[in-house]
Amino acid sequence: MHIHWFPGHMAKAQRMIREQLKLIDVVIELLDARIPYSSANPVISEIIGEKPHVVALNKIDLAEPELTKQWMSHFQNMNFSVVALDAASGNGMKNLIGQVEKIAGDKLAKLAAKGIKPRAVRAMILGIPNVGKSSLINRLLGSATVRTGDKPGVTRGQQWIKVGKNLELLDTPGVLWPKLDDQEIAFKLAATGAIKDDVYDAEKVILKLVGLLRDDYSERLITRYNLPLPLPADDSELLGLIAARRGCLRSGGIVDYDKAGRIVLNEFRSGKLGGFTLDRPNTELDGMSNN
Structure with a gap:
């Protein structure tokens, strides 16, 4: 990404x-x-x-x-x-x-x-x-x-x-x-909406976000989307499961990953998945010292 x-x-x-x-x-x-x-x-x-x-x-x-x-x-x-x-x-x-x-x-x-x-x-x-x-x-x-x-x-x-x-x-x-040399920062800016959605690979950002939610906030995912345990370790598979729970299916039963991804992204940004702080203060943030 x-x-x-x-x-x-x-x-x-x-x-x-x-x-x-x-x-x-x-x-x-x-x-x-x-x-x-x-x-x-x-x-x-x-x-x-x-x-x-x-x-x-x-x-x-x-x-x-x-x-x-x-x-x-x-x-x-x-x-x-x-x-x-x-x-x-x-x-x-x-x-x-x-x-x-x-x-x-x-x-x-x-x-x-x-x-x-x-x-x-x-x-x-x-x-x-x-x-x-x-x-x-x-x-x-x-x-x-x-x-x-x-x-x-x-x-x-x-x-x-x-x-x-x-x-x-x-x-x-x-x-x-x-x-934006630090791609971790770039991801956080994209996920929170600071960067326009049409200038980055939305699929990769959404899959990374889904993985982050699974690893750090699994209970919220399970509750919001009524997901069964255990959660898939593969990000695409997990997004597909969310898509199925939300009825994001095209004709023929094909999973609409894009629609499901947008749902997750929008609900993350709007607070429907709860509050999130992606940056955590620690001793590595000395670069933010007062000028």
Whole structure:
């Protein structure tokens, strides 16, 4: 399985971000709570540099609560300001705003000391595609004024958005790194929907996902699809069994693996199979240390 994806607009997005960064007080780096490591773009870290920023773990409703706590501790131990949130429900919004205002306080205080008129905190939201940036802004505004979608690549331009009297947000396009050399990371990005479904071998990703679910979450598979024991050791055979249980059969009784695979993938992404955290914090994640 080899996944490589870097659309031309991604390079343009990086240039736009670099140009606007000098106007920003705080960067909000939005990560997917299911894959905090895999969704942490090293290009974003390089762009941010020493700019103050908050790490926001989004989609906690789709992640495993205990592992989210471990990730929170991991980032805190690395001296990051970190919040957990669910943009869809609004959980964690007040905490995020509080952290942003707190971090920006020193800069605004210095401006005030120079006699500069008080102004709203200026924050930039950065993250990979489909991590929930537009949904976060909509939740902060209280209305769906920013176009959102369940596919990566919806937000293409930049726009300033006023949130109350004390915060201005700059929305930006999602940025993936130019080369996905780590195919394990590429798989996790594909499985969670950060990479468009039409640019990778969906069959291989789905079979790998089915195997992962069998090995680490077998009880969920058995319960969701009413599967008999023992589960097949072969990924294709297991998918075929799921297809049979869900009636994914073509004329003549031929198994429709594609339809069954899409069912598993969609139910994995939507939370119908429960919460998943594919990245686990450990001592090997030193690369995420604060810049």
